[in-house]
């Protein structure tokens with residue numbers, strides 16, 4: 614069965630986005646995202662794909678949209694989260710890479726979360742969903758200057 618991992622960078626107020634983009638510029642986090650997701654399929658919402666604007670190399674990109682006319686030559690399209698996960702099918706791990714709507718929908722099915730926890734509470738309009746800490750345990754933490762890479766496993 615395909616394991617589902619959410620990967621996100623969030624402020625201490627759970628902000629993940631502002632005006633369709635991320636409210637910070639953290640090159641080290643982008644490197645970490647690349648290294649973590651490389652070789653695995655990624656599922657993302659259509660709005661997040663619009664902010665990136667292209668497929669990222671070395672990873673299948675599956676975009677969720679309700680618009681049945683939407684397409685992009687470099688990505689696969691799904692019209693529900695379930696269909697996106699089905700497309701990701703044979704992989705052992707699929708990364709759900711945002712944004713807020715898609716994290717919220719995928720959270721109940723996720724086994725793992727790889728979060729960049731930023732020591733700041735920037736203004737924003739898009740949030741990582743609230744989650745029940747009793748259902749998760751921290752399995753890894755790497756502290757950096759101003760943020761930490763933290764892994765949580767369900768259970």
Ligand SMILES: NC(=O)c1ccc[n+]([C@@H]2O[C@H](COP(=O)([O-])OP(=O)(O)OC[C@H]3O[C@@H](n4cnc5c(N)ncnc54)[C@H](OP(=O)(O)O)[C@@H]3O)[C@@H](O)[C@H]2O)c1
Nearest residue numbers: 621622630633634658659660661678679711712713714715
């Ligand atoms: N900090 C981070 O780690 C991080 C990561 C990713 C994104 N972000 C930020 O998050 C923001 C975007 O997040 P968002 O919540 O606005 O949008 P989103 O989750 O990226 O995309 C929402 C869109 O996905 C499609 N969608 C969602 N659920 C669906 C379903 N069940 N079936 C079919 N299609 C579905 C719809 O597309 P259609 O409208 O085309 O139907 C919907 O409008 C941006 O600011 C971005 O920069 C931050």
